[in-house]
Amino acid sequence: MVTGMGIITSHGVGVEANWEKIKAGESSVGEITTFDASPYRGRLGAEIRGGTSTPVSRLRAGRLDRASHLLICAVREALGVAGLTRPGIDVFLSLGTTLGGMLSGEAFHREVIEKGISRARISKTLDYLAHYQAVNLFKEFALTGDYTVFSDACASSANAIGHAFGLIASGRYDVAIAGGYDTMTEFTFAGFNSLMAVTPEICRPFDKNRTGLVLGEGVGILVIEELGHAMRRNARVYCEITGYGAASDAYHMTSPDPDGKGAANAMAMALKEAAFPDIGYINAHGTATKYNDLMEARAITKVFSSGNNSGVDIPVSSIKPMIGHLLGAAGAVEAILSIMALVEDWLPPNINYVTPDPDCNLNIVTVGREAKIRAVLSNSFGFGGSNAALIFGEYR
Structure with missing residues (x-):
């Protein structure tokens, strides 16, 4: 059962603030301010505005x-x-990330270049490694237990949630904290630009004229509990996690398998574990790159279509045009917003969608609207052929 959620994106801090803007179809994408983006093909991003420091009681905030x-x-x-x-x-x-404390790493390497290795502050490396943010959480919240950090590209936090789900279902733990995070860094921005994956204009998933993704930053966290444990605490239950699937196609380091076999396998595994529920909404990975959207459309069609050439009736949308592609945080943030769609019976819009692509024969949600939803599917696909799918069902 999901009993708690926390989220920060370019839309703001908190589930309520984010959900209201998602429902309204608002975009928080704008000109990059964190660093000089003028040398790059794409100059837009979805940054978290305002202060990013939070009070801590057991850690040194400056470190x-x-x-x-x-x-x-x-x-x-x-x-x-x-x-x-x-x-x-x-x-x-259970956490997922692609970058960890990359901003600290950038600062350390910059000092090495500018001042020499002997004068670079070693303290910049303390929160650099991708596992150390988990250590910080254990210290700050005085947690006991264990942790795992996943780093398999943009499927990282979806796999982190799926792993936690499995541990609770097996009876090894009663409570898990699961999700993912990533920040906006020039290191990542330059990498995606070098791949020509970043759009110089608006992000428009599944549109025939799509030209690439927009990067963002954010955090998404779920508290997951065994049902009996939640009931004994009289906790509010938002939904039930009913299915998880993970598959690797290992087709290419950065390009997806055009046939979407790995993505289709992940969805099929999740559906089987969830006992084939009536999916009322699919939150697509939908990056707006030419090959990802085509692959995902083929995979969805393969899994849900009633015939080889027919389309898919299930409503589909991507929220990335509103808050950007959050990399390691994408799966968790999109899981939370999928859960809110389930709880409030509302289909989030796929904004900027104007010209249908006949090769992406999906039922794209162009305007947010009410709809009775009993189960949602959230997809996350990453470089190297990492594919993950999560299914959330209403709690009765």
Whole structure:
């Protein structure tokens, strides 16, 4: 059961603030301000505005990377919503990220270049490594238990949630904190630009005239509990996690398998574990790159179409035009917003969609609207052939 959620994106801090803007179809994409983006093909991004520092009681705030500050803030919200605020909670912590504390790493390497290795501050490396943000969470919230950090590109946090789901379903843990995070860094921005994957204009998933993705930053955290544990606490249950599938196609380092076999396998596995529910909404990975959208459309059609050449009736949308592609955080943030779609019976819009692509024969949600939803599917696909799918069902 999902009993708590915390989120930070370019839309703001908190589930309510994010959901209201998603429902309204608002975009928080704008000119990059974190660094000079003028040398790059794409100059737009979805940055978290305002202060990024959060109060800490057991850590030294000045030693923390921005990723840790954002992560602590989102975890605090999720635990508060779940009513698990006492110190010493025994949990399994499952996180996904592609960058970890990359901003600290950039700062350290910049000092090495400018000042020499002997004068670069070694403290910049303390919160650099991708596992150390998890260590910070254990310290700040006085948690007990264990943790795992996944880093398999843009499927990282979806796999982190799926792993936590499996541990709870197997009876090894009663409570898990699961999700993902990533921050906006020039290192990543330059990499995606070098691949010609970043659009110089608006992001328009599944549109025939799509030209690429827009990067963003954010954090998404779920508190997941075994049903009996949640009932004994009289906790509010938002939904049930019913299915998870993961598959690797290993087709190419950065290009997806054109046939979408790995993506289709991940969805099929999740559907089987969930006992083939009536999916009322698919939150697509939908990056707006030419090959990802085509691959995902083929995979969805392969899994859900009633015939080889027929389309898919299930409503489909991508929220990336509104908050950007959050990399390691994408799966978790999109899982939370999929859960809100389920809870509120609302289909989020796929904004900027104007010209249908006949090769992406999907039922794209162009305007947000009410709809009775009993189960949602959230897709996450990453470089190297990583594919993950999560299914959330209404709690009765």
